Amino acid sequence: xxxxFSITDAAKACKQASLRIAQLTxxxxxxxxxxxxKAIIAHSDAILDENQKDIDAGKVKGLSNAMxxxxxxxxxxxxxISDAIIDITRLDDPTGSISNLALRPNxxxxxxxxxxxxxxxxxxxxxxxxxxxxxxxxxxxGNGVVLRGGSEAIHSNKAIARxxxxxxxxxxxxxxxxxxxxxxxxxxxxxxxxxxxSIDLVIPRGGEGLINFVTDNSAIPVIQHFKGVCHLFVxxxxxxxxxxxxxxxxxxxxxxxxxxxxTLIVHQDIAEQFLPIxxxxxxxxxxxxxxxxxxxxxxxxxxxATDQDYDAxxxxxxxxxxxxxxxxxxxxxxxxxxxxxxxxxxxQDTSRAQQFVRRINSSVVMxxxxxxxxxxxxxxxxxxxxxxxxxLHAYGPMGLEALTxxxxxxxxxxxxx
Amino acid sequence: xxxxFSITDAAKACKQASLRIAQLTxxxxxxxxxxxxKAIIAHSDAILDENQKDIDAGKVKGLSNAMxxxxxxxxxxxxxISDAIIDITRLDDPTGSISNLALRPNxxxxxxxxxxxxxxxxxxxxxxxxxxxxxxxxxxxGNGVVLRGGSEAIHSNKAIARxxxxxxxxxxxxxxxxxxxxxxxxxxxxxxxxxxxSIDLVIPRGGEGLINFVTDNSAIPVIQHFKGVCHLFVxxxxxxxxxxxxxxxxxxxxxxxxxxxxTLIVHQDIAEQFLPIxxxxxxxxxxxxxxxxxxxxxxxxxxxATDQDYDAxxxxxxxxxxxxxxxxxxxxxxxxxxxxxxxxxxxQDTSRAQQFVRRINSSVVMxxxxxxxxxxxxxxxxxxxxxxxxxLHAYGPMGLEALTxxxxxxxxxxxxx
Numbered sequence: 001x002x003x004x005f006s007i008t009d010a011a012k013a014c015k016q017a018s019l020r021i022a023q024l025t026x027x028x029x030x031x032x033x034x035x036x037x038k039a040i041i042a043h044s045d046a047i048l049d050e051n052q053k054d055i056d057a058g059k060v061k062g063l064s065n066a067m068x069x070x071x072x073x074x075x076x077x078x079x080x081i082s083d084a085i086i087d088i089t090r091l092d093d094p095t096g097s098i099s100n101l102a103l104r105p106n107x108x109x110x111x112x113x114x115x116x117x118x119x120x121x122x123x124x125x126x127x128x129x130x131x132x133x134x135x136x137x138x139x140x141x142g143n144g145v146v147l148r149g150g151s152e153a154i155h156s157n158k159a160i161a162r163x164x165x166x167x168x169x170x171x172x173x174x175x176x177x178x179x180x181x182x183x184x185x186x187x188x189x190x191x192x193x194x195x196x197x198s199i200d201l202v203i204p205r206g207g208e209g210l211i212n213f214v215t216d217n218s219a220i221p222v223i224q225h226f227k228g229v230c231h232l233f234v235x236x237x238x239x240x241x242x243x244x245x246x247x248x249x250x251x252x253x254x255x256x257x258x259x260x261x262x263t264l265i266v267h268q269d270i271a272e273q274f275l276p277i278x279x280x281x282x283x284x285x286x287x288x289x290x291x292x293x294x295x296x297x298x299x300x301x302x303x304x305a306t307d308q309d310y311d312a313x314x315x316x317x318x319x320x321x322x323x324x325x326x327x328x329x330x331x332x333x334x335x336x337x338x339x340x341x342x343x344x345x346x347x348q349d350t351s352r353a354q355q356f357v358r359r360i361n362s363s364v365v366m367x368x369x370x371x372x373x374x375x376x377x378x379x380x381x382x383x384x385x386x387x388x389x390x391x392l393h394a395y396g397p398m399g400l401e402a403l404t405x406x407x408x409x410x411x412x413x414x415x416x417x
Numbered sequence: 418x419x420x421x422f423s424i425t426d427a428a429k430a431c432k433q434a435s436l437r438i439a440q441l442t443x444x445x446x447x448x449x450x451x452x453x454x455k456a457i458i459a460h461s462d463a464i465l466d467e468n469q470k471d472i473d474a475g476k477v478k479g480l481s482n483a484m485x486x487x488x489x490x491x492x493x494x495x496x497x498i499s500d501a502i503i504d505i506t507r508l509d510d511p512t513g514s515i516s517n518l519a520l521r522p523n524x525x526x527x528x529x530x531x532x533x534x535x536x537x538x539x540x541x542x543x544x545x546x547x548x549x550x551x552x553x554x555x556x557x558x559g560n561g562v563v564l565r566g567g568s569e570a571i572h573s574n575k576a577i578a579r580x581x582x583x584x585x586x587x588x589x590x591x592x593x594x595x596x597x598x599x600x601x602x603x604x605x606x607x608x609x610x611x612x613x614x615s616i617d618l619v620i621p622r623g624g625e626g627l628i629n630f631v632t633d634n635s636a637i638p639v640i641q642h643f644k645g646v647c648h649l650f651v652x653x654x655x656x657x658x659x660x661x662x663x664x665x666x667x668x669x670x671x672x673x674x675x676x677x678x679x680t681l682i683v684h685q686d687i688a689e690q691f692l693p694i695x696x697x698x699x700x701x702x703x704x705x706x707x708x709x710x711x712x713x714x715x716x717x718x719x720x721x722a723t724d725q726d727y728d729a730x731x732x733x734x735x736x737x738x739x740x741x742x743x744x745x746x747x748x749x750x751x752x753x754x755x756x757x758x759x760x761x762x763x764x765q766d767t768s769r770a771q772q773f774v775r776r777i778n779s780s781v782v783m784x785x786x787x788x789x790x791x792x793x794x795x796x797x798x799x800x801x802x803x804x805x806x807x808x809l810h811a812y813g814p815m816g817l818e819a820l821t822x823x824x825x826x827x828x829x830x831x832x833x834x
Contacts, residue, residue: 369829412786
């Protein structure tokens with residue numbers, strides 16, 4: 001390929017190829033995915049060699065150890081990637097069935113059929129496993145896919161792309177159905193975001209800067225995942241044993257996850273009972289506390305919480321605490337600082353539980369359950385292509401169905417209006 | 418109001434007010450709508466006076482008679498607007514119910530609850546009835562609404578807004594929940610399109626220029642309705658009586674509608690039988706024909722069709738005709754020229770009908786039924802806020818449900834991960 005790469009031409013070819021993908025049966029799509037999984041194992045050595053180039057370049061660039069670890073592939077990790085693709089073959093095909101076929105008073109039968117979106121573009125950073133998984137999820141849901149990974153993983157991504165291309169070729173499917181963008185410049189993103197004739201959806205995965213940039217500059221619909229400032233509200237009617245378990249699980253099981261608890265809200269009527277237990281547990285686990293004036297005395301060495309703290313996604317052993325004087329104040333605090341990710345109430349009172357579920361409109365609202373369940377796999381979606389914290393099209397963890405839409409189907413027998 | 422209007426501040430206030438709207442029960446929302454309907458009747462005279470100002474200004478501006486007619490209100494038309502609001506009270510509330518509450522292997526119960534989107538902005542042209550109907554549909558689905566109508570109807574829109582404001586006040590609801598933008602400059606649209614913290618969805622209704630402008634410049638999700646280039650494919654296994662009825666109904670019942678037929682595709686095996694009948698009927702009805710080389714000899718005075726014709730939304734007694742040599746060619750032609758609105762096959766063959774429904778992914782796909790049924794009311798949506806020809810969030814005619822989304826709800830009993 002000596003000629004200049006054009007994202008406009010490549011995306012057009014991907015759109016054309018996606019028409020074929022949309023017509024494959026579930027068995028055909030699974031067969032393609034199985035062959036991709038096999039090709040990745042068969043070419044492990046080549047993938048590892050290319051990954052080494054990325055790792056070497058990353059060291060020269062001075063990437064952090066955490067970044068290098070995310071970039072690194074090993075034989076085990078390659079096997080995991082291959083297994084994840086096989087897992088996707090076991091999911092139900094979301095497309096093709098017709099629902100709610102109803103006879104209308106005008107005599108026609110009207111139903112809806114679920115269909116692929118068309119072409120989905122993913123813009124993401126240095127995780128080569130995303131390349132394979134996103135391709136598999138998009139193919140399984142009948143879509144073409146444009147994958148624009150970061151420069152850090154470009155050799156690994158291209159090596160995985162070659163495996164995908166081989167499998168597509170085996171099935172006589174145009175390889176452009178899975179387009180790995182070889183150009184890692186910012187300019188290619190700018191151009192990509194104008195291509196609304198060829199690309200139906202953009203999913204950026206990365207920091208807030210990337211997501212804001214894509215949102216502000218895209219003529220194509222964007223699914224956003226800004227951040228997770230998840231709240232745990234311990235109501236005055238809470239069972240405090242359950243509350244402590246949910247707090248410790250939510251905050252400390254995996255603090256780096258977007259579904260970790262970042263703010264604890266405590267009803268003042270149980271604050272004196274509950275906060276000392278929390279303080280002992282946080283001291284033991286080494287959780288740093290930013291406390292409101294009412295809770296500050298309970299936590300040795302804590303700092304006074306500011307609005308910045310209530311807005312913060314710590315992603316670490318660190319938490320903001322707020323004592324509220326009423327149920328209403330808890331709702332108000334959450335509505336003010338919500339990131340529309342996940343909020344939890346701990347209460348034994350059914351009315352207050354029911355009200356919480358009705359009044360908090362974050363994408364996942366829980367009663368007496370850990371925020372850590374806010375995940376596609378845990379919620380029953382099978383696999384997750386991302387989480388949406390904006391309300392259009394999909395809201396919350398996104399599975400295969402979020403990569404589809406519904407068209408109307410109408411059956412008549414010569415009916416006219 | 419002597420102070421400067423700020424769309425940023427007004428939209429923020431609308432967002433705040435929308436939290437209250439989202440919490441109203443169906444009975445409360447219906448009561449508000451009934452009072453809006455009453456207020457519009459009670460203030461008919463004032464609305465007619467203000468409408469006269471718009472009509473006078475329109476005449477000075479030299480608006481076409483068609484435009485002036487769309488702008489004109491009469492006592493009957495005001496009664497229709499009021500009745501349409503009452504009709505909306507009779508629709509089911511799309512929000513609040515929880516569906517598919519399933520017990521997961523991890524012990525938690527997971528379901529989805531339908532909720533309002535938040536704030537919806539409509540940008541539209543000179544039809545004062547849209548002001549009242551859009552406000553009613555958004556309120557009924559629990560949303561706040563920003564209405565930015567054109568300058569031609571500004572006096573009428575403000576008069577209707579005062580009626581809506583009176584009804585909201587009666588129910589102690591902040592009047593900013595229904596925001597009629599008093600500024601009709603293009604600059605206010607530019608600013609509005611950046612307000613993604615306050616506005617969740619933009620629906621432009623108007624010409625292709627407006628829709629392209631909004632799509633290319635909006636940081637907020639946009640629902641697009643570009644155009645309707647609807648195809649009628651008469652297969653070789655068609656019943657020709659039904660085919661003629663569907664063609665005449667689709668093309669001539671209301672040529673100005675977006676669901677009118679713009680292109681007729683005929684299988685060559687029945688072309689010699691069918692086209693003379695079509696030609697006779699079109700001659701009688703005065704339909705102008707742009708025909709392909711194979712069909713041209715059948716139509717006296719017809720012009721040779723170009724790709725521009727196959728791409729045209731005539732919205733008039735005018736049609737493009739194409740004879741195809743196979744079923745495949747018909748599918749290819751539709752996929753190439755589709756506007757993703759509505760396509761119809763006429764056939765008695767079940768396999769070919771089934772394939773058509775599977776392979777054509779326009780928003781409405783029909784078998785042996787008139788394209789004129791492609792309308793929210795006819796398809797059973799109750800009312801229609803618009804039609805989407807893009808696949809994200811909503812596709813095809815949009816009813817109340819398209820103004821909502823779903824959040825996850827999770828119930829546990831202290832479950833942790």
